[in-house]
Amino acid sequence: MLAEASPSASLRPAAAARGVATPAQAPRQAQERAVVVANELGLALRELYVVPTGSLDTAPDRLGMDTLPSGASLRVPLGRQTLCLFDVRVVLSDGSAQEKRGVDLCRVARVTFGDPTAPLREATIENATDLTMRELYAAPSPAARRGDGRNGAGQDGAERGPDRLGSDVVAPDSSFTLRLGRTRDCVYDVTAIFEDDTVEERLRVNLCRRARLSFGDPSVPRRDLEVANGSGRAMRSLYAVTQPAAPGVPPGQDRPADRWGIDRLGAVPVEAGDTFRLRLRSRACQADLRAVYDDETAEEKRGVDICGADARALFDGSGIPRQPERAFTLINRHGAAVEEAYASAIDETDWGEDKLSGTALDRGGRHEVTLHGGCEVDLRIVFANGGAEERRGVDICATSLIVLRPGWTLAEKLDQNPGAIEPGPPREGSVRLRNAGRSPIVELYVQDQGAPRGTDRLGATVLGRGETLDFQPPEGVGCTATLSAVFRDGQEIVLPGFNLCSGTEVTLP
Secondary structure, three states: OOOOOOOOOOOOHHHHHHOOOOOOOOOOOOEEEEEEEEEEOOOOEEEEEEEEOOOOOOOOOOOOOOOEOOOOEEEEEEEEEOOOEEEEEEEEOOOOEEEEEEEEOOOOOEEEEEOOOOOEEEEEEEEEOOOOEEEEEEEEOHHHHHOOOOOOOOOOHHHHOOOOOOOOOEOOOEEEEEEEEEOOOOEEEEEEEEOOOOEEEEEEEEOOOOOEEEEEOOOOOEEEEEEEEOOOOOEEEEEEEOOOOEOOEOOOOOOOHHHOOOOOOOOOOEOOOOEEEEEEEOOOOEEEEEEEEOOOOEEEEEEEEOOOOOOEEEEOOOOOOOOOEEEEEEEEOOOOOEEEEEEEEOOOOOOOOOOOOOOOEOOOOEEEEEEEOOOEEEEEEEEOOOOEEEEEEEEOOOOOEEEEOOOOOOOOOOOOOOOOOOOOOOOOOOEEEEEOOOOOEEEEEEEOOOOOOOOOOOOOOOEOOOOEEEEOOOOOOOOEEEEEEEEOOOOEEEEEEEEOOOOOEEEEO
């Protein structure tokens, strides 16, 4: 910090060093003080602060909502002051800052930032990727300033300086003009951070010789694909990956959930019936796509061709894994009517809707409940007086008949004394498939006659031995189709001309 100069030339050094007052050290009279700040940095100033040296007070921004263009100057009045030494700090339009400390405004009332003789430096930054560039940093290379000729290992966040994009981003296949202002520095370390948090660095780039810098590879072809949402629900997210799922595994194979990359839709969903233009950069001609809908279901397309002139992918909901249908019957052997009944999977946090739909289950009455999911459920019944009974972890695959009677929540068997009961027929417009084979059915295919085999309609579930599934024709498939079932033991059956709307039960195989 610079010391204030004494107005007396006769002050003896020894006395000054001891801080001893002399007649020549009369208090300085307060005077109107001002400073002229000149901007020769090549970038506009967006903030300007002037404070007495050593002051801990917060100073106001002298520019307010204005800016000070490069080549311009501004007179800043400071009011009546007895002090001479001030600190001047400026913040540039790119977020960087410069300071001049201990400026003696009693001697020099003009402060210049920058060198008007230095050249203006700028470069064009090209985003040659299919990702949005979120941040951009450029700082003189430390190795170049040392002059040691060694390759730098990159800069950490503190050395990178400010984000040169500010609140902007650089869209895929777009460019940005990086303005560095007036500087004699040529060699810079430039770092780009993309929306998926990947980082690319260009170290020791001579921007005096090379005024255009690309991130990504401009030689990688652009691929355009139209994605159509024919699922009947809003598409909330879309993921696209052209790299293999794992080393040595080509597109089309299973991909871990955390390897799908970023959401290509951003914050804008694709409504039912709408399309979205997906743009990728890839040398490959196949991509894996994954759509997530607003009801949390997901659908995947593997090995989609993205090189065709009219490349298109239709998400129609047919690839959504469908959990098998589970049905069980409640029989009321209590002395009072059951007003409400609830059944939910054991991992659910709430009971869901009343399975009786507001119609009481009278004494001796029967009611069939249908669920989609696993075998274990929690049950809850409520009586008219508000009393309730619950039983957890009921296996409805092993026990499809549940008799509600006093003590049923602790009974070893739930199907005792049901009385006569007849199973209901399949729903209208469907067929009930019963697995009578030696092993579970692990794959089920249904397609129009003569059409290629499509999506596995069981998805991630199976149809166990002795289990039934009420099956309706999928969207786009008529009542008469070819049905194929694959069992876990390798057995496979194909039933051409199969009636999916018969309303009957069909045993497989």
